[in-house]
Amino acid sequence: MKNSRYLKWCFFLLVVFILLLGAVVLSLSVGDMKISFSDIIRLLKTKEGIEYAVLVNLRLPRTILAFAVGGALSLSGTLLQGVYRNPLVEPYTMGISGGAAFGVAICIVTGLYLKAGAIALPVVGFAGALLTVFFVYFLSIKRQGGLSIHRMLLTGVMISFIASSAMMFLMSITSAEDVHGIIFWIMGSLSEPNAGLIKIAVVVAFAGLISSYFFVIQLNALRLGETKAQHLGINTSVTIRVIFVIASLITGISVSVAGVIGFVGLVVPHLIRYIVGSDFRISLIGSFLVGSIFLIFCDVLARTLIAPNELPIGVITGIAGGVMFIIALSSNFSNAKSLR
Amino acid sequence: MKKLYTSVILFVLICIVFNIQANGYKRIVSLAPSLTKSIYSLNSQAKMVGCTSYCKEATTDKKVVVASMVTVNIEKIIGLNPDLVIAASITNPEYIQQLEKFGIRVVVFHTPKSYTEICNQFIELGQLIGKKEAAIKIINDISSKLDVMKKEFAQSKRRKVFFQIGAEPLFTVLPKTFMNDYIENINGINIASGLTKGTVSREFVITGNPDIIFITTMGIIGNEEKRTWESYKDLSAVKDNRIFIIESDIACTPTPVTFLKTMEVIYNSLKN
Numbered sequence: 001m002k003n004s005r006y007l008k009w010c011f012f013l014l015v016v017f018i019l020l021l022g023a024v025v026l027s028l029s030v031g032d033m034k035i036s037f038s039d040i041i042r043l044l045k046t047k048e049g050i051e052y053a054v055l056v057n058l059r060l061p062r063t064i065l066a067f068a069v070g071g072a073l074s075l076s077g078t079l080l081q082g083v084y085r086n087p088l089v090e091p092y093t094m095g096i097s098g099g100a101a102f103g104v105a106i107c108i109v110t111g112l113y114l115k116a117g118a119i120a121l122p123v124v125g126f127a128g129a130l131l132t133v134f135f136v137y138f139l140s141i142k143r144q145g146g147l148s149i150h151r152m153l154l155t156g157v158m159i160s161f162i163a164s165s166a167m168m169f170l171m172s173i174t175s176a177e178d179v180h181g182i183i184f185w186i187m188g189s190l191s192e193p194n195a196g197l198i199k200i201a202v203v204v205a206f207a208g209l210i211s212s213y214f215f216v217i218q219l220n221a222l223r224l225g226e227t228k229a230q231h232l233g234i235n236t237s238v239t240i241r242v243i244f245v246i247a248s249l250i251t252g253i254s255v256s257v258a259g260v261i262g263f264v265g266l267v268v269p270h271l272i273r274y275i276v277g278s279d280f281r282i283s284l285i286g287s288f289l290v291g292s293i294f295l296i297f298c299d300v301l302a303r304t305l306i307a308p309n310e311l312p313i314g315v316i317t318g319i320a321g322g323v324m325f326i327i328a329l330s331s332n333f334s335n336a337k338s339l340r
Numbered sequence: 341m342k343k344l345y346t347s348v349i350l351f352v353l354i355c356i357v358f359n360i361q362a363n364g365y366k367r368i369v370s371l372a373p374s375l376t377k378s379i380y381s382l383n384s385q386a387k388m389v390g391c392t393s394y395c396k397e398a399t400t401d402k403k404v405v406v407a408s409m410v411t412v413n414i415e416k417i418i419g420l421n422p423d424l425v426i427a428a429s430i431t432n433p434e435y436i437q438q439l440e441k442f443g444i445r446v447v448v449f450h451t452p453k454s455y456t457e458i459c460n461q462f463i464e465l466g467q468l469i470g471k472k473e474a475a476i477k478i479i480n481d482i483s484s485k486l487d488v489m490k491k492e493f494a495q496s497k498r499r500k501v502f503f504q505i506g507a508e509p510l511f512t513v514l515p516k517t518f519m520n521d522y523i524e525n526i527n528g529i530n531i532a533s534g535l536t537k538g539t540v541s542r543e544f545v546i547t548g549n550p551d552i553i554f555i556t557t558m559g560i561i562g563n564e565e566k567r568t569w570e571s572y573k574d575l576s577a578v579k580d581n582r583i584f585i586i587e588s589d590i591a592c593t594p595t596p597v598t599f600l601k602t603m604e605v606i607y608n609s610l611k612n
Contacts, residue, residue, distance in 0.1 A: 032547040050546060050574035057571065058543055114559030118508065175394065175409040176430060177506075184509045191542065193568055308544035309537045310509070 009282045012275065016289045020067075023296040027063040028055060030300050032308050035059075062190045065198050066299045067292040069190070069258045072205040072250040074291025077265030078272065078283055079212060079247045082219050083240055084149055090266035091251040094156035095132045097262075098163030100255040103128025105170045105182045113181075121185060122197055122256040129252035132159050137244070146237030147244065149226075187312030188259035190299050201257045208250035209288050215239055219280040261314050263321030264291055270328060294321075364470025365424035365445070369417050370395065371407050372428035374593045375449060378462055381478065381597045382471045389420045407431075414438050424468060452594045455521045459483070462596050482600045486525065489607050493527040501528035502550035502577070505592065507557050507565050510545070511538045518594050525603060526610065528552065546572060553577045554606070556588040584609040 028040055033054050035043070043052045076091040092098075107113050107124040136159065140151040171179045192198060212219075218239040221229040226236050251265070268291040272283045298316040305311055369390035370376040376395035379388055390406040391398035399405060406416045412435040417425065425439055429450045436446045447468060452458045459479045466475025501523045503513035512532040513519040523530045531548035532540065553569055555562050562585045570578050577583050586605055590598045 032541065032543045050549070050572065053572050053574060054543055054546055058546075111559075114561060117560040117564055121508075172411065173408060179410075180506075181508060189508070303541065306537070308535065308541060309539050310541045 009276060012282070012286065013289075016286065016293070019293050020289055020296075023293045023300075024063055024067075027066070027296050027300050028059050030304055031059060058191075061192065061195065061198050062299060063296060065190050065192055065201060065258060066295045068198070068202040068205040069254045069261060070264055070291040070293070070295025071288040072201070072208060072254045072291075073261065073265040074268035074272075074287040074294070075205070075209055075212065075284060076247040076251045076254075077291075078269040078280075078287040079219070079243050080265075081269050082222060082278075082280060083243050083247075084153060085223070085225070086153070087270065088266075089153070090263075091247065091254075092160070092260070092262065092265070093153065094136050094248065094251075095159030095163065096129045096156075096248060096251050097255055097260045098160040098167075099128040099130075099132030100125040100252065101128070101182075101186050101260060102163040102167050102170075103131075104185050105167045108178050108181050108185075109170045109174045119194065119197075122194075126252055126256035128163075129248075129255055132156075132163070133245075133248040133252065135159060137241075147240050149240065152244070184312065185259050186314070188261040188314035188317075190258055190295075190302075190313055191310075192257055197257050201253055204250055204253045205288075208246050209284065212243065212246055212284055215243060216280045216284065219243070219284075223278060223280075259312075259314065261295070261317055263317045263325070264295055267321040267325050268294055270325065274328065364468055367420065367422040367424070368469065369406060369420060369422045369425045370398070371412060371425065371431050372449070374595050374598075375426045375428065375465065377593060377595045377598065378465055379469065381595065382466055382469065382474055384469050384471055387469055389422055390417060418442055418444075426465065426468075452518050453516055454518055455486075455596075455599060458518055458594050458596055458599060461594075479596055482596045485600060486603060489603055490525050490527075492607075493525065496527060499526075499528050499551040500531050500548060500576070501526070501552045501554070502531050502545050502548065504553065504555045504557070504565065505588070506538070507561050509539045510542060512540050512545075514538050518599070519591065521599075522554075522591070522602060522606060526606060542568075546575065549576050551576045551580065551582060552610070553583040554591075555583070555585045556591045558588050582610075 025037060025040075029035055029037055031054070033051060035051055035055060039051065040055065043049070043055055046052070073091055077089075080089045080091060080093070081087060103124040104121050107120050112124070113120050136152055136155045137147070139155045140147045142148050167182070171182060218229070218234045218236075221232050221234045222236065222239065224232075229236050254261070268287050269283070272287045272290060276282045276286055295313075295317070298320060299313055301320075302311045302313045302316045366387055367389045368379065368387050370379060370388060371392060373392060373395045376388070376391050376398050379385060380397050385398070385401060388398060388403055391403045392407040392409065393399065393405050394409060395403070404416065404420060406413050406420070409430065410432070412431065414435060417439065422444060425444055425446045427436060427446060427448050429448065431448070436448060439446050449461050449465070452461055462479060463472065463475045466472045503519060503523060505511050505513055505519070512535070513523070513530065514535060514537075515530060515533050520530055531545065531550050532538070555565050557565060566583050566585060569575065569583055572578060584606070586602060590605070591602045
């Protein structure tokens with residue numbers, strides 16, 4: 001019985017790896033410039049020509065960023081849904097996207113963006129995200145130590161509302177170009193030209209994945225509820241705090257670099273729970289990889305649906321993710337049960 | 341007696357009408373920076389009583405600010421007692437309706453789609469403020485200077501042009517807009533000539549392999565975009581070193597004077 005479960009997991013991981021490979025190749029071959037699979041092999045050897053520049057400077061960074069952000073957001077969603085034990089929680093419920101978007105809005109409206117250059121947006125976005133995390137964290141500290149999960153949720157939601165109202169205020173007093181720029185950033189984009197930022201996103205995503213595995217036993221225990229986990233000897237307050245920090249950091253970095261890409265962190269954890277169950281030993285890596293595949297596919301769609309124009313990726317993930325979610329909910333396979 | 345009476349009144353009325361037509365409106369509120377610029381180029385800024393917060397010349401002259409880019413303070417406008425309000429297509433039609441309810445004449449100038457339309461609107465504006473002849477003179481002057489430039493380029497071979505007016509998102513000049521006339525005047529081909537939407541991907545531009553790239557984004561972003569394009573060494577524009585940054589203030593404003601200024605900048609950039 002035990003073996004069949006581990007076998008199922010290995011098979012699942014194998015399939016996911018193959019799908020990931022396929023997604024990466026697809027993403028590298030799709031675009032305005034015709035580059036087929038055999039071309040890719042040839043270009044990697046010769047390293048010359050405008051097609052190589054397009055492959056390495058445009059398509060590869062995009063694919064890598066989609067991999068990192070999709071994985072980070074899905075992992076964050078899985079972690080948070082495990083801690084909050086609430087199937088509607090996603091990385092942005094804590095207000096991180098609101099804080100980051102507000103920071104970016106201020107940056108554009110005050111003209112800082114034009115003076116400091118394109119690097120200002122991710123930096124200010126991350127600052128806004130961090131500020132939000134601090135608020136949520138410190139407003140939720142219980143008198144006896146540890147964090148109140150209830151209060152974290154409510155504070156996060158409230159900060160989201162405040163941030164979005166503040167943003168609408170900024171948009172109402174500024175020029176049409178600024179509004180366009182703000183909205184475009186909010187809708188999400190994976191075409192980040194700064195290679196350093198992409199590296200940061202990848203490193204942080206992997207760091208998040210690896211560090212969350214140090215708490216996989218505690219996370220599994222938390223599935224029974226905070227009290228029962230404590231009775232099992234788990235230090236729940238430390239676990240909750242660390243998981244919260246990990247999830248916030250990887251979400252904050254992802255939002256700063258790629259904008260607000262919604263639904264990935266909500267839908268993929270549910271999908272994983274449906275396919276392999278709630279055991280965190282498999283769902284952490286599973287959600288990371290499936291999230292990456294999902295976002296790479298969405299990015300391909302964003303680039304091809306109205307080519308040569310490009311759709312913002314948040315549009316695709318929202319519609320695709322939302323439709324998938326509704327289909328999954330309305331079918332007989334209710335995921336809420338499997339949260340335990 | 342009755343006949344004399346009527347003819348005197350008629351005479352006075354005709355004088356009043358001709359007076360208005362000759363001297364035009366006297367208290368004008370402008371709701372668009374481009375229209376403010378046109379008024380200044382017709383030397384009629386004395387007639388302006390209100391402007392937007394983005395009208396640089398007017399705010400320096402301490403004219404009353406009555407609007408931002410999207411919001412209009414109706415009460416302030418009415419308080420200034422204008423006889424004419426000129427607006428562009430960005431102004432919300434609701435504001436225009438409200439102003440007309442107060443009996444103020446509002447003339448809307450929709451974004452011109454070509455240099456010819458820019459000229460027609462300029463002359464129409466000139467007529468409204470009683471400076472029609474001055475407007476026609478300015479247009480003729482500018483058009484003849486443009487014709488000289490166009491003739492020079494008509495003989496060179498056609499080159500592919502990418503005219504970038506935005507970064508994040510990457511935005512191109514579309515056909516059937518007045519900025520496309522910049523490209524037509526240098527006998528160029530807009531690589532976006534088949535598109536109806538301006539948000540393009542970088543790959544689209546690279547595939548189009550333009551011979552000339554113009555960038556009109558403001559501040560440091562323009563320079564960053566130029567550096568990004570220059571990293572693609574095989575692009576025709578990079579090989580010939582033909583990537584130029586133009587101030588968006590003069591390139592994106594639809595007035596005859598700024599159109600000429602932009603063409604002069606383009607001309608000088610290409611001739612060197």
